[in-house]
Amino acid sequence: METKVIRIEDTDHIKDEELREAAQILRAGGLVAFPTETVYGLGANALDEEAAKKIYAAKGRPSDNPLIAHISCMKELEPLVTEIPEAGRRLAEAYWPGPLTMVFPKSEKVPYGTTGGLDTVAVRMPSDPVANRLIALAGVPVAAPSANTSGRPSPTMAEHVYQDMNGRIEMIIDGGPVGIGLESTIVDVSGEVPTLLRPGAVTMEMLEETVGHVEIDPALQGPLRADVRPKAPGMKYRHYAPKAVLTLVEGETEAVIAEMNRLVKEHLDAGERVGVICTEETRGRYPEGVLRCIGERSHEETIAHNLFAVLREFDDLQVDCIFSESFSKDHLGQAIMNRLTKAAGYHIIKV
Ligand code: AMP
Ligand code: MG
Numbered sequence: 001m002e003t004k005v006i007r008i009e010d011t012d013h014i015k016d017e018e019l020r021e022a023a024q025i026l027r028a029g030g031l032v033a034f035p036t037e038t039v040y041g042l043g044a045n046a047l048d049e050e051a052a053k054k055i056y057a058a059k060g061r062p063s064d065n066p067l068i069a070h071i072s073c074m075k076e077l078e079p080l081v082t083e084i085p086e087a088g089r090r091l092a093e094a095y096w097p098g099p100l101t102m103v104f105p106k107s108e109k110v111p112y113g114t115t116g117g118l119d120t121v122a123v124r125m126p127s128d129p130v131a132n133r134l135i136a137l138a139g140v141p142v143a144a145p146s147a148n149t150s151g152r153p154s155p156t157m158a159e160h161v162y163q164d165m166n167g168r169i170e171m172i173i174d175g176g177p178v179g180i181g182l183e184s185t186i187v188d189v190s191g192e193v194p195t196l197l198r199p200g201a202v203t204m205e206m207l208e209e210t211v212g213h214v215e216i217d218p219a220l221q222g223p224l225r226a227d228v229r230p231k232a233p234g235m236k237y238r239h240y241a242p243k244a245v246l247t248l249v250e251g252e253t254e255a256v257i258a259e260m261n262r263l264v265k266e267h268l269d270a271g272e273r274v275g276v277i278c279t280e281e282t283r284g285r286y287p288e289g290v291l292r293c294i295g296e297r298s299h300e301e302t303i304a305h306n307l308f309a310v311l312r313e314f315d316d317l318q319v320d321c322i323f324s325e326s327f328s329k330d331h332l333g334q335a336i337m338n339r340l341t342k343a344a345g346y347h348i349i350k351v
Contacts, residue, residue, distance in 0.1 A: 003166050005158070007174040011035075014133050023137035025170045031058060033147040033161045035175035036131040038099045038184050038200070039154040039308070040161045041070070041144030042169065043134070049113030052143055058168040061150040065233050066116035067143035068101050068184070069123050072136040080121055080141060082107050087211045088189035094210045097127035099180055099201040103188040114143050116233055120190050130175040146183060147172075151241050152315075153308040153343070156181045160312060181305040182335050186232055187214070196220065197232035199335040201304065220338065223346050242311045244275060244319045246344040250326040251351035257285045259351045260323045264289040267321055275314045277324035279303070290319055300332045307339060 008018055022032045029051040032043045042058065044051035046069040056063050071077055074092065077084065081104035084092075088102050106121035115121050123141075126132055135142050146154035149164040158174035165172065185200030187207060195215040196204060207214045217231050247263070249256045260276065267274045268288060276289040280296040292310050295302030314322055324340065326348070327333045341348065 001167055001170065003162075003169055003172060005162065005172045005174055007158075008130055008176075011129050011175050014129055016133070016137060019130070019134050019137050019173070022134055022171055022173055023139070026134075026138040026142060027140060029054075030171075031055065031169035032134070032171045032173065033155075033158075033165055033169060034131055034134055034144070034173040035128055035158070035178055036070075036126040036144070037128040037179045038126075038182060039156055039178055039180075040147040040158065041131065041142075042147035042161075042165065043070070043142040043144040045138070046070075046114050046141040046143035047109060047111065048140075049111040052111070052113045055143060055145060058165060059145065059148070059150045061145065064116045065145075066118055066122060067114050067145055068186075069110065069114065069121055069141040070131065070135055070144050071123060071125050071141050072097075072132050073125070076135075076141060077104075077123060077125075079109055080107055080123060081105060085189050087194045090210055091187065091189065091194075091207065092125075095202050095206070096125040097132060098125070099127075099184045100124065101184045101186045101198075103186065103190055103197070105190050118233075120188070122186060124184055128175070128179070130173060134173070153242065153311040154183060156305070156308050160309070163312075177305075179305070180301070181307060181309075182339060185335070188217075188231060195231065199338050201301075201332060201335065203331045204334060205331060241345075242322065242343055243315045244322050246311075246322045246324060246340075246347065248324050248326045248340055248344050248348045249351060250348055253282070255351040256325055257282060259349065260325070261286060261288070263323050263349075272320040273318065275317065275319035275322035277310060277322060279325060282325065289323075290314075290317055294324075297327070300327065300336065303327065303336055304332055307336060311343060 101124040110121045147161045155161045157177045180201045185202040186198040188195045274289040
């Protein structure tokens with residue numbers, strides 16, 4: 001299949017004509033990758049089971065891993081769900097459109113092929129102007145997981161999507177680099193107490209400010225036992241995996257730098273190619289290894305923004321192992337550390 005790439009020059013002034021062909025492809029059951037404020041999504045009609053199947057095939061994604069249905073405005077939520085619980089209504093008011101996904105009891109309209117066989121459906125209303133307008137023009141809810149091959153870091157620019165999806169999908173819409181760089185926060189509002197299933201840019205602190213106490217799904221606390229079924233099925237897979245072995249080093253700054261330099265030397269001496277992930281604040285402190293700066297510790301949104309691109313870059317650089325500094329676990333740091341620890345397969349050295 002030939003993949004057509006179109007570029008939106010001015011995302012603040014999108015003309016509907018620019019998105020008409022993409023909307024038509026979605027309505028006809030095809031696949032279109034498009035920018036959102038979180039990461040690039042791989043879109044298909046969420047109400048069309050055959051279209052959803054194409055997403056699983058293009059990504060190589062296990063079919064029990066449910067898809068998020070994306071909508072462009074509040075009235076598109078009602079047909080997808082049997083109920084909008086109070087917590088869901090409040091969170092929608094506070095954070096939609098934006099990087100928040102909520103899990104609701106699903107209506108009959110939503111096929112099990114989209115929800116991985118679950119009786120619930122995850123829904124998000126993106127704020128990115130290209131995503132939002134495309135969904136409105138398509139006139140159908142759009143299932144859109146990250147537009148990467150399953151197991152690779154999520155794409156934060158159209159070039160990443162092209163690397164993974166060229167020849168597998170009808171169209172890629174290039175809207176430039178995304179804003180946030182990490183996938184949406186997921187909160188289950190279908191039960192008694194709202195439960196955080198995946199941390200993201202709408203932080204735990206922000207959620208609790210809006211709805212009071214929020215539970216944290218056990219899948220977020222550490223590796224799951226093989227017999228435990230996480231509420232968010234995607235959490236059981238080794239996501240965001242770089243090709244090299246990634247190790248996080250955690251502790252007080254000076255001790256971390258010393259330990260990272262010791263590890264780098266040890267692996268270089270063993271004849272390996274070694275990658276180092278540092279921050280703007282520490283970039284002068286690592287004399288050896290292939291160094292990449294992930295962002296500014298004092299502005300964690302820069303770290304979220306660069307994280308997946310840095311992991312992809314290391315794949316291309318073909319290093320054997322990577323050592324990375326760690327981050328705080330509150331606010332946006334919770335989402336950053338969630339992605340990094342999973343990429344590291346929970347391999348963390350504490351100093
Ligand atoms: P993504 O690949 O970023 O689109 O993320 C989709 C993830 O959302 C899945 O891997 C699940 O973990 C989660 N998810 C989607 N639908 C549901 C649902 N109905 N219940 C719980 N988690 C869901
Ligand atoms: Mg994904």
